[in-house]
Amino acid sequence: MTGEVLVLAESSGPAFRKAALEAVTEGRRLADLLRVSEIVLAIGNGLKDPASELGKYGADKVILADDPLLAIFHPDYYRQIALEAIKRVNPSIILAAATSTGKDLAPRLAIHLDTAVASECTHLEMENGKLIATRPAYAGKVLLRVKVNSSPSIATLRPNVFTAREAVPGKKPTVEQIAFNRPDSRMIVKEFVTQGAKKLDLTEASVIVSGGRGMGGPQNYKILEELAEVMGGVVGASRASVDAGWRPHSDQVGQTGRTVSPMLYIAAGISGAIQHRVGMINSKVIVAINKDPEALIFGFADYGIVGDVFEVVPALTREMKAFYGKT
CATH class of the missing domain: 3.40.50.1220 (TPP-binding domain)
Structure with a gap:
Protein backbone atom coordinates (compact mmCIF):
# COMPACT_ATOMS: atom_id res chain seq x y z
CA MET A 1 0.00 0.00 0.00
CA THR A 2 1.95 3.00 -1.27
CA GLY A 3 -0.66 5.52 -2.42
CA GLU A 4 -1.32 8.80 -0.68
CA VAL A 5 -3.86 9.40 2.09
CA LEU A 6 -6.83 11.46 0.88
CA VAL A 7 -9.13 13.16 3.39
CA LEU A 8 -12.52 14.60 2.43
CA ALA A 9 -12.96 17.77 4.50
CA GLU A 10 -16.49 19.16 4.62
CA SER A 11 -17.30 22.68 5.76
CA SER A 12 -20.05 24.64 7.44
CA GLY A 13 -20.09 28.11 5.94
CA PRO A 14 -16.56 29.52 5.66
CA ALA A 15 -15.10 27.17 8.30
CA PHE A 16 -14.33 23.47 8.36
CA ARG A 17 -16.38 21.28 10.65
CA LYS A 18 -14.67 20.00 13.77
CA ALA A 19 -15.19 16.42 12.62
CA ALA A 20 -13.39 17.21 9.37
CA LEU A 21 -10.34 18.52 11.24
CA GLU A 22 -10.35 15.35 13.34
CA ALA A 23 -10.20 13.34 10.12
CA VAL A 24 -7.33 15.50 8.82
CA THR A 25 -5.39 14.90 12.05
CA GLU A 26 -5.90 11.14 11.80
CA GLY A 27 -4.99 11.25 8.12
CA ARG A 28 -1.70 12.91 9.04
CA ARG A 29 -0.93 10.11 11.50
CA LEU A 30 -1.62 7.39 8.93
CA ALA A 31 0.37 9.22 6.25
CA ASP A 32 3.36 9.35 8.60
CA LEU A 33 3.05 5.61 9.29
CA LEU A 34 3.00 4.89 5.56
CA ARG A 35 5.61 7.57 4.76
CA VAL A 36 3.36 9.16 2.15
CA SER A 37 1.73 12.57 1.71
CA GLU A 38 -1.63 13.63 3.07
CA ILE A 39 -3.88 15.28 0.50
CA VAL A 40 -7.06 17.04 1.68
CA LEU A 41 -10.05 17.73 -0.54
CA ALA A 42 -11.72 20.90 0.74
CA ILE A 43 -15.33 21.24 -0.41
CA GLY A 44 -17.60 24.22 0.20
CA ASN A 45 -18.20 27.86 -0.67
CA GLY A 46 -16.40 30.95 0.57
CA LEU A 47 -13.87 28.92 2.57
CA LYS A 48 -11.63 31.15 4.66
CA ASP A 49 -7.92 30.52 3.96
CA PRO A 50 -8.33 26.74 3.63
CA ALA A 51 -4.62 26.11 3.02
CA SER A 52 -3.50 27.68 6.30
CA GLU A 53 -6.30 26.05 8.27
CA LEU A 54 -5.73 22.55 6.91
CA GLY A 55 -1.95 22.93 6.96
CA LYS A 56 -2.04 23.40 10.73
CA TYR A 57 -3.53 19.92 11.04
CA GLY A 58 -0.95 18.31 8.80
CA ALA A 59 -2.13 18.55 5.18
CA ASP A 60 0.70 18.47 2.63
CA LYS A 61 -1.54 19.49 -0.24
CA VAL A 62 -5.06 20.91 -0.54
CA ILE A 63 -7.33 20.24 -3.49
CA LEU A 64 -9.89 23.04 -3.36
CA ALA A 65 -13.43 22.89 -4.71
CA ASP A 66 -15.12 26.19 -3.87
CA ASP A 67 -18.42 27.01 -5.57
CA PRO A 68 -21.84 28.41 -4.52
CA LEU A 69 -23.43 25.11 -5.60
CA LEU A 70 -21.22 23.30 -3.09
CA ALA A 71 -22.35 25.38 -0.11
CA ILE A 72 -24.60 22.54 1.06
CA PHE A 73 -24.28 18.83 0.44
CA HIS A 74 -25.59 17.54 -2.86
CA PRO A 75 -24.82 13.81 -3.36
CA ASP A 76 -24.17 14.03 -7.11
CA TYR A 77 -22.14 17.24 -6.96
CA TYR A 78 -19.92 16.09 -4.10
CA ARG A 79 -19.50 12.66 -5.68
CA GLN A 80 -18.27 14.20 -8.93
CA ILE A 81 -15.76 16.42 -7.14
CA ALA A 82 -14.50 13.58 -4.94
CA LEU A 83 -14.04 11.23 -7.90
CA GLU A 84 -12.06 13.89 -9.77
CA ALA A 85 -9.79 14.33 -6.72
CA ILE A 86 -9.35 10.56 -6.42
CA LYS A 87 -8.42 10.38 -10.10
CA ARG A 88 -5.71 13.00 -9.58
CA VAL A 89 -4.33 11.54 -6.35
CA ASN A 90 -4.80 7.75 -6.74
CA PRO A 91 -4.91 7.28 -2.94
CA SER A 92 -4.54 4.04 -1.01
CA ILE A 93 -6.67 5.34 1.89
CA ILE A 94 -9.66 7.69 1.83
CA LEU A 95 -10.99 9.17 5.08
CA ALA A 96 -14.12 11.19 5.86
CA ALA A 97 -15.99 12.15 9.00
CA ALA A 98 -18.99 9.94 9.83
CA THR A 99 -21.36 12.88 9.57
CA SER A 100 -24.55 12.80 7.52
CA THR A 101 -22.46 14.00 4.57
CA GLY A 102 -19.66 11.48 5.03
CA LYS A 103 -22.02 8.56 5.60
CA ASP A 104 -23.87 9.40 2.39
CA LEU A 105 -20.84 10.15 0.23
CA ALA A 106 -18.50 7.30 1.24
CA PRO A 107 -20.72 4.42 0.02
CA ARG A 108 -21.35 6.23 -3.28
CA LEU A 109 -17.61 6.44 -3.84
CA ALA A 110 -17.12 2.82 -2.80
CA ILE A 111 -19.65 1.60 -5.37
CA HIS A 112 -17.92 3.53 -8.15
CA LEU A 113 -14.44 2.37 -7.05
CA ASP A 114 -15.53 -1.22 -6.36
CA THR A 115 -14.16 -1.12 -2.84
CA ALA A 116 -15.42 -1.34 0.75
CA VAL A 117 -16.21 1.17 3.51
CA ALA A 118 -15.47 0.76 7.21
CA SER A 119 -18.02 3.06 8.81
CA GLU A 120 -18.25 4.82 12.19
CA CYS A 121 -14.65 3.89 13.03
CA THR A 122 -13.31 4.57 16.52
CA HIS A 123 -9.71 3.49 15.87
CA LEU A 124 -7.50 2.91 12.82
CA GLU A 125 -4.22 1.04 12.50
CA MET A 126 -2.03 -0.48 9.81
CA GLU A 127 -1.14 -4.17 9.74
CA ASN A 128 1.02 -5.66 6.99
CA GLY A 129 0.05 -2.82 4.68
CA LYS A 130 -3.68 -3.23 5.30
CA LEU A 131 -6.02 -0.81 7.06
CA ILE A 132 -7.51 -2.27 10.25
CA ALA A 133 -10.56 -0.41 11.53
CA THR A 134 -12.27 -0.76 14.90
CA ARG A 135 -15.99 -0.01 14.81
CA PRO A 136 -19.05 -0.62 17.03
CA ALA A 137 -21.63 -3.23 16.04
CA TYR A 138 -24.82 -4.83 17.37
CA ALA A 139 -26.16 -1.56 18.80
CA GLY A 140 -22.79 -0.77 20.34
CA LYS A 141 -22.61 -3.99 22.37
CA VAL A 142 -19.40 -5.17 20.69
CA LEU A 143 -16.42 -3.65 18.91
CA LEU A 144 -15.26 -5.25 15.66
CA ARG A 145 -11.77 -5.14 14.15
CA VAL A 146 -12.24 -5.07 10.40
CA LYS A 147 -9.50 -5.58 7.84
CA VAL A 148 -10.12 -3.66 4.62
CA ASN A 149 -8.57 -5.79 1.89
CA SER A 150 -9.71 -3.72 -1.09
CA SER A 151 -8.00 -0.59 -2.38
CA PRO A 152 -8.46 2.23 -1.96
CA SER A 153 -9.54 1.58 1.62
CA ILE A 154 -12.35 3.92 2.71
CA ALA A 155 -13.18 4.70 6.33
CA THR A 156 -15.53 7.16 8.02
CA LEU A 157 -14.52 8.35 11.49
CA ARG A 158 -16.99 8.76 14.33
CA PRO A 159 -16.99 12.45 15.40
CA ASN A 160 -15.43 13.37 18.75
CA VAL A 161 -13.59 10.06 19.13
CA PHE A 162 -10.49 11.28 17.33
CA THR A 163 -8.81 14.53 18.38
CA ALA A 164 -8.29 17.52 16.10
CA ARG A 165 -4.71 18.48 16.90
CA GLU A 166 -2.62 21.25 15.36
CA ALA A 167 0.48 19.38 14.27
CA VAL A 168 2.39 21.94 12.21
CA PRO A 169 1.48 25.56 13.09
CA GLY A 170 2.18 27.88 10.17
CA LYS A 171 2.50 25.10 7.60
CA LYS A 172 1.48 26.20 4.10
CA PRO A 173 0.46 23.27 1.90
CA THR A 174 0.31 23.60 -1.86
CA VAL A 175 -3.15 24.30 -3.31
CA GLU A 176 -4.68 22.85 -6.46
CA GLN A 177 -8.05 24.06 -7.72
CA ILE A 178 -10.81 21.87 -9.10
CA ALA A 179 -13.20 23.64 -11.44
CA PHE A 180 -16.75 22.53 -10.69
CA ASN A 181 -18.79 21.61 -13.74
CA ARG A 182 -22.35 20.97 -12.68
CA PRO A 183 -23.27 17.39 -13.60
CA ASP A 184 -26.68 16.20 -14.70
CA SER A 185 -28.71 15.12 -11.69
CA ARG A 186 -32.23 13.91 -11.04
CA MET A 187 -31.96 15.35 -7.54
CA ILE A 188 -32.64 18.93 -6.47
CA VAL A 189 -31.55 20.02 -2.99
CA LYS A 190 -33.87 22.87 -2.01
CA GLU A 191 -33.09 23.29 1.66
CA PHE A 192 -30.96 21.82 4.43
CA VAL A 193 -32.88 21.56 7.70
CA THR A 194 -31.37 20.25 10.94
CA GLN A 195 -33.60 17.96 12.99
Whole structure:
Protein backbone atom coordinates (compact mmCIF):
# COMPACT_ATOMS: atom_id res chain seq x y z
CA MET A 1 0.00 0.00 0.00
CA THR A 2 1.95 3.00 -1.27
CA GLY A 3 -0.66 5.52 -2.42
CA GLU A 4 -1.32 8.80 -0.68
CA VAL A 5 -3.86 9.40 2.09
CA LEU A 6 -6.83 11.46 0.88
CA VAL A 7 -9.13 13.16 3.39
CA LEU A 8 -12.52 14.60 2.43
CA ALA A 9 -12.96 17.77 4.50
CA GLU A 10 -16.49 19.16 4.62
CA SER A 11 -17.30 22.68 5.76
CA SER A 12 -20.05 24.64 7.44
CA GLY A 13 -20.09 28.11 5.94
CA PRO A 14 -16.56 29.52 5.66
CA ALA A 15 -15.10 27.17 8.30
CA PHE A 16 -14.33 23.47 8.36
CA ARG A 17 -16.38 21.28 10.65
CA LYS A 18 -14.67 20.00 13.77
CA ALA A 19 -15.19 16.42 12.62
CA ALA A 20 -13.39 17.21 9.37
CA LEU A 21 -10.34 18.52 11.24
CA GLU A 22 -10.35 15.35 13.34
CA ALA A 23 -10.20 13.34 10.12
CA VAL A 24 -7.33 15.50 8.82
CA THR A 25 -5.39 14.90 12.05
CA GLU A 26 -5.90 11.14 11.80
CA GLY A 27 -4.99 11.25 8.12
CA ARG A 28 -1.70 12.91 9.04
CA ARG A 29 -0.93 10.11 11.50
CA LEU A 30 -1.62 7.39 8.93
CA ALA A 31 0.37 9.22 6.25
CA ASP A 32 3.36 9.35 8.60
CA LEU A 33 3.05 5.61 9.29
CA LEU A 34 3.00 4.89 5.56
CA ARG A 35 5.61 7.57 4.76
CA VAL A 36 3.36 9.16 2.15
CA SER A 37 1.73 12.57 1.71
CA GLU A 38 -1.63 13.63 3.07
CA ILE A 39 -3.88 15.28 0.50
CA VAL A 40 -7.06 17.04 1.68
CA LEU A 41 -10.05 17.73 -0.54
CA ALA A 42 -11.72 20.90 0.74
CA ILE A 43 -15.33 21.24 -0.41
CA GLY A 44 -17.60 24.22 0.20
CA ASN A 45 -18.20 27.86 -0.67
CA GLY A 46 -16.40 30.95 0.57
CA LEU A 47 -13.87 28.92 2.57
CA LYS A 48 -11.63 31.15 4.66
CA ASP A 49 -7.92 30.52 3.96
CA PRO A 50 -8.33 26.74 3.63
CA ALA A 51 -4.62 26.11 3.02
CA SER A 52 -3.50 27.68 6.30
CA GLU A 53 -6.30 26.05 8.27
CA LEU A 54 -5.73 22.55 6.91
CA GLY A 55 -1.95 22.93 6.96
CA LYS A 56 -2.04 23.40 10.73
CA TYR A 57 -3.53 19.92 11.04
CA GLY A 58 -0.95 18.31 8.80
CA ALA A 59 -2.13 18.55 5.18
CA ASP A 60 0.70 18.47 2.63
CA LYS A 61 -1.54 19.49 -0.24
CA VAL A 62 -5.06 20.91 -0.54
CA ILE A 63 -7.33 20.24 -3.49
CA LEU A 64 -9.89 23.04 -3.36
CA ALA A 65 -13.43 22.89 -4.71
CA ASP A 66 -15.12 26.19 -3.87
CA ASP A 67 -18.42 27.01 -5.57
CA PRO A 68 -21.84 28.41 -4.52
CA LEU A 69 -23.43 25.11 -5.60
CA LEU A 70 -21.22 23.30 -3.09
CA ALA A 71 -22.35 25.38 -0.11
CA ILE A 72 -24.60 22.54 1.06
CA PHE A 73 -24.28 18.83 0.44
CA HIS A 74 -25.59 17.54 -2.86
CA PRO A 75 -24.82 13.81 -3.36
CA ASP A 76 -24.17 14.03 -7.11
CA TYR A 77 -22.14 17.24 -6.96
CA TYR A 78 -19.92 16.09 -4.10
CA ARG A 79 -19.50 12.66 -5.68
CA GLN A 80 -18.27 14.20 -8.93
CA ILE A 81 -15.76 16.42 -7.14
CA ALA A 82 -14.50 13.58 -4.94
CA LEU A 83 -14.04 11.23 -7.90
CA GLU A 84 -12.06 13.89 -9.77
CA ALA A 85 -9.79 14.33 -6.72
CA ILE A 86 -9.35 10.56 -6.42
CA LYS A 87 -8.42 10.38 -10.10
CA ARG A 88 -5.71 13.00 -9.58
CA VAL A 89 -4.33 11.54 -6.35
CA ASN A 90 -4.80 7.75 -6.74
CA PRO A 91 -4.91 7.28 -2.94
CA SER A 92 -4.54 4.04 -1.01
CA ILE A 93 -6.67 5.34 1.89
CA ILE A 94 -9.66 7.69 1.83
CA LEU A 95 -10.99 9.17 5.08
CA ALA A 96 -14.12 11.19 5.86
CA ALA A 97 -15.99 12.15 9.00
CA ALA A 98 -18.99 9.94 9.83
CA THR A 99 -21.36 12.88 9.57
CA SER A 100 -24.55 12.80 7.52
CA THR A 101 -22.46 14.00 4.57
CA GLY A 102 -19.66 11.48 5.03
CA LYS A 103 -22.02 8.56 5.60
CA ASP A 104 -23.87 9.40 2.39
CA LEU A 105 -20.84 10.15 0.23
CA ALA A 106 -18.50 7.30 1.24
CA PRO A 107 -20.72 4.42 0.02
CA ARG A 108 -21.35 6.23 -3.28
CA LEU A 109 -17.61 6.44 -3.84
CA ALA A 110 -17.12 2.82 -2.80
CA ILE A 111 -19.65 1.60 -5.37
CA HIS A 112 -17.92 3.53 -8.15
CA LEU A 113 -14.44 2.37 -7.05
CA ASP A 114 -15.53 -1.22 -6.36
CA THR A 115 -14.16 -1.12 -2.84
CA ALA A 116 -15.42 -1.34 0.75
CA VAL A 117 -16.21 1.17 3.51
CA ALA A 118 -15.47 0.76 7.21
CA SER A 119 -18.02 3.06 8.81
CA GLU A 120 -18.25 4.82 12.19
CA CYS A 121 -14.65 3.89 13.03
CA THR A 122 -13.31 4.57 16.52
CA HIS A 123 -9.71 3.49 15.87
CA LEU A 124 -7.50 2.91 12.82
CA GLU A 125 -4.22 1.04 12.50
CA MET A 126 -2.03 -0.48 9.81
CA GLU A 127 -1.14 -4.17 9.74
CA ASN A 128 1.02 -5.66 6.99
CA GLY A 129 0.05 -2.82 4.68
CA LYS A 130 -3.68 -3.23 5.30
CA LEU A 131 -6.02 -0.81 7.06
CA ILE A 132 -7.51 -2.27 10.25
CA ALA A 133 -10.56 -0.41 11.53
CA THR A 134 -12.27 -0.76 14.90
CA ARG A 135 -15.99 -0.01 14.81
CA PRO A 136 -19.05 -0.62 17.03
CA ALA A 137 -21.63 -3.23 16.04
CA TYR A 138 -24.82 -4.83 17.37
CA ALA A 139 -26.16 -1.56 18.80
CA GLY A 140 -22.79 -0.77 20.34
CA LYS A 141 -22.61 -3.99 22.37
CA VAL A 142 -19.40 -5.17 20.69
CA LEU A 143 -16.42 -3.65 18.91
CA LEU A 144 -15.26 -5.25 15.66
CA ARG A 145 -11.77 -5.14 14.15
CA VAL A 146 -12.24 -5.07 10.40
CA LYS A 147 -9.50 -5.58 7.84
CA VAL A 148 -10.12 -3.66 4.62
CA ASN A 149 -8.57 -5.79 1.89
CA SER A 150 -9.71 -3.72 -1.09
CA SER A 151 -8.00 -0.59 -2.38
CA PRO A 152 -8.46 2.23 -1.96
CA SER A 153 -9.54 1.58 1.62
CA ILE A 154 -12.35 3.92 2.71
CA ALA A 155 -13.18 4.70 6.33
CA THR A 156 -15.53 7.16 8.02
CA LEU A 157 -14.52 8.35 11.49
CA ARG A 158 -16.99 8.76 14.33
CA PRO A 159 -16.99 12.45 15.40
CA ASN A 160 -15.43 13.37 18.75
CA VAL A 161 -13.59 10.06 19.13
CA PHE A 162 -10.49 11.28 17.33
CA THR A 163 -8.81 14.53 18.38
CA ALA A 164 -8.29 17.52 16.10
CA ARG A 165 -4.71 18.48 16.90
CA GLU A 166 -2.62 21.25 15.36
CA ALA A 167 0.48 19.38 14.27
CA VAL A 168 2.39 21.94 12.21
CA PRO A 169 1.48 25.56 13.09
CA GLY A 170 2.18 27.88 10.17
CA LYS A 171 2.50 25.10 7.60
CA LYS A 172 1.48 26.20 4.10
CA PRO A 173 0.46 23.27 1.90
CA THR A 174 0.31 23.60 -1.86
CA VAL A 175 -3.15 24.30 -3.31
CA GLU A 176 -4.68 22.85 -6.46
CA GLN A 177 -8.05 24.06 -7.72
CA ILE A 178 -10.81 21.87 -9.10
CA ALA A 179 -13.20 23.64 -11.44
CA PHE A 180 -16.75 22.53 -10.69
CA ASN A 181 -18.79 21.61 -13.74
CA ARG A 182 -22.35 20.97 -12.68
CA PRO A 183 -23.27 17.39 -13.60
CA ASP A 184 -26.68 16.20 -14.70
CA SER A 185 -28.71 15.12 -11.69
CA ARG A 186 -32.23 13.91 -11.04
CA MET A 187 -31.96 15.35 -7.54
CA ILE A 188 -32.64 18.93 -6.47
CA VAL A 189 -31.55 20.02 -2.99
CA LYS A 190 -33.87 22.87 -2.01
CA GLU A 191 -33.09 23.29 1.66
CA PHE A 192 -30.96 21.82 4.43
CA VAL A 193 -32.88 21.56 7.70
CA THR A 194 -31.37 20.25 10.94
CA GLN A 195 -33.60 17.96 12.99
CA GLY A 196 -35.12 19.80 15.92
CA ALA A 197 -34.00 23.14 14.45
CA LYS A 198 -31.06 23.35 16.87
CA LYS A 199 -28.69 26.26 16.56
CA LEU A 200 -25.79 23.88 17.22
CA ASP A 201 -25.20 20.23 16.53
CA LEU A 202 -24.47 18.10 19.60
CA THR A 203 -21.11 17.09 18.20
CA GLU A 204 -20.08 20.74 17.70
CA ALA A 205 -21.42 22.23 20.95
CA SER A 206 -19.07 23.45 23.69
CA VAL A 207 -21.78 23.16 26.38
CA ILE A 208 -24.27 20.28 26.63
CA VAL A 209 -26.99 19.89 29.26
CA SER A 210 -28.29 16.33 29.19
CA GLY A 211 -31.23 14.75 30.95
CA GLY A 212 -32.02 11.16 31.83
CA ARG A 213 -34.79 9.10 33.35
CA GLY A 214 -34.61 11.26 36.45
CA MET A 215 -36.27 14.10 34.52
CA GLY A 216 -39.57 12.25 34.92
CA GLY A 217 -41.11 13.15 31.56
CA PRO A 218 -40.73 15.16 28.35
CA GLN A 219 -42.38 18.26 29.78
CA ASN A 220 -39.62 18.64 32.37
CA TYR A 221 -36.86 19.13 29.81
CA LYS A 222 -37.89 22.77 29.62
CA ILE A 223 -35.69 23.56 32.62
CA LEU A 224 -32.70 21.99 30.85
CA GLU A 225 -33.45 23.96 27.69
CA GLU A 226 -33.50 27.19 29.70
CA LEU A 227 -30.12 26.43 31.31
CA ALA A 228 -28.61 25.43 27.96
CA GLU A 229 -29.87 28.61 26.30
CA VAL A 230 -28.35 30.83 28.99
CA MET A 231 -24.98 29.10 28.60
CA GLY A 232 -25.05 29.03 24.80
CA GLY A 233 -25.34 25.26 24.72
CA VAL A 234 -27.69 22.52 23.58
CA VAL A 235 -29.75 19.79 25.23
CA GLY A 236 -28.81 16.12 25.09
CA ALA A 237 -30.45 12.99 26.45
CA SER A 238 -29.73 9.50 27.72
CA ARG A 239 -30.84 6.38 25.89
CA ALA A 240 -33.49 5.70 28.55
CA SER A 241 -35.19 9.04 27.96
CA VAL A 242 -35.03 8.60 24.17
CA ASP A 243 -36.43 5.06 24.39
CA ALA A 244 -39.25 6.45 26.54
CA GLY A 245 -40.11 8.88 23.74
CA TRP A 246 -39.22 11.97 25.75
CA ARG A 247 -36.55 13.24 23.33
CA PRO A 248 -35.69 12.57 19.65
CA HIS A 249 -32.89 10.16 18.82
CA SER A 250 -30.84 13.08 17.46
CA ASP A 251 -30.44 14.21 21.10
CA GLN A 252 -29.11 10.87 22.32
CA VAL A 253 -25.61 10.79 23.77
CA GLY A 254 -23.99 7.41 24.17
CA GLN A 255 -22.72 4.30 22.48
CA THR A 256 -25.77 4.02 20.22
CA GLY A 257 -26.20 7.78 19.92
CA ARG A 258 -23.77 10.66 19.49
CA THR A 259 -20.23 10.84 20.81
CA VAL A 260 -19.50 14.30 22.20
CA SER A 261 -16.53 16.16 23.70
CA PRO A 262 -17.76 19.58 24.90
CA MET A 263 -15.91 21.89 27.26
CA LEU A 264 -18.75 21.38 29.76
CA TYR A 265 -21.17 18.46 30.08
CA ILE A 266 -23.96 18.72 32.66
CA ALA A 267 -25.73 15.42 33.35
CA ALA A 268 -29.08 15.88 35.11
CA GLY A 269 -30.92 12.83 36.39
CA ILE A 270 -28.58 10.44 34.57
CA SER A 271 -27.36 7.36 36.44
CA GLY A 272 -24.14 6.95 34.46
CA ALA A 273 -24.52 3.58 32.73
CA ILE A 274 -21.56 2.51 30.59
CA GLN A 275 -23.63 2.98 27.42
CA HIS A 276 -23.97 6.69 28.20
CA ARG A 277 -20.50 7.09 29.63
CA VAL A 278 -18.65 6.10 26.47
CA GLY A 279 -20.45 8.82 24.54
CA MET A 280 -19.44 11.72 26.81
CA ILE A 281 -16.35 10.65 28.76
CA ASN A 282 -14.11 12.86 26.58
CA SER A 283 -15.88 15.99 27.85
CA LYS A 284 -13.40 18.42 29.39
CA VAL A 285 -15.51 18.99 32.54
CA ILE A 286 -18.40 16.79 33.68
CA VAL A 287 -20.93 18.02 36.24
CA ALA A 288 -23.40 15.44 37.59
CA ILE A 289 -26.71 16.25 39.29
CA ASN A 290 -28.50 13.31 40.90
CA LYS A 291 -30.44 12.76 44.12
CA ASP A 292 -28.90 9.30 44.53
CA PRO A 293 -25.45 9.67 46.14
CA GLU A 294 -24.59 6.15 44.94
CA ALA A 295 -25.25 6.92 41.26
CA LEU A 296 -22.48 5.58 39.03
CA ILE A 297 -22.01 8.93 37.34
CA PHE A 298 -20.44 10.42 40.47
CA GLY A 299 -17.58 7.96 40.00
CA PHE A 300 -16.28 9.74 36.90
CA ALA A 301 -17.77 13.25 37.12
CA ASP A 302 -15.42 16.14 37.88
CA TYR A 303 -18.06 17.80 40.06
CA GLY A 304 -21.08 16.20 41.68
CA ILE A 305 -24.21 17.76 43.14
CA VAL A 306 -26.39 15.46 45.23
CA GLY A 307 -29.84 16.98 44.99
CA ASP A 308 -33.17 17.19 43.21
CA VAL A 309 -32.72 18.28 39.58
CA PHE A 310 -35.93 20.32 39.83
CA GLU A 311 -34.32 22.44 42.54
CA VAL A 312 -30.68 22.43 41.43
CA VAL A 313 -31.14 23.19 37.70
CA PRO A 314 -33.39 26.27 38.15
CA ALA A 315 -30.94 27.55 40.78
CA LEU A 316 -28.05 27.10 38.34
CA THR A 317 -30.03 28.91 35.65
CA ARG A 318 -30.62 31.88 37.96
CA GLU A 319 -26.93 32.02 38.85
CA MET A 320 -25.86 31.79 35.21
CA LYS A 321 -28.26 34.57 34.23
CA ALA A 322 -26.76 36.76 36.93
CA PHE A 323 -23.23 35.84 35.86
CA TYR A 324 -23.86 36.62 32.18
CA GLY A 325 -25.97 39.69 32.96
CA LYS A 326 -29.11 38.22 31.43
CA THR A 327 -32.61 38.76 32.73
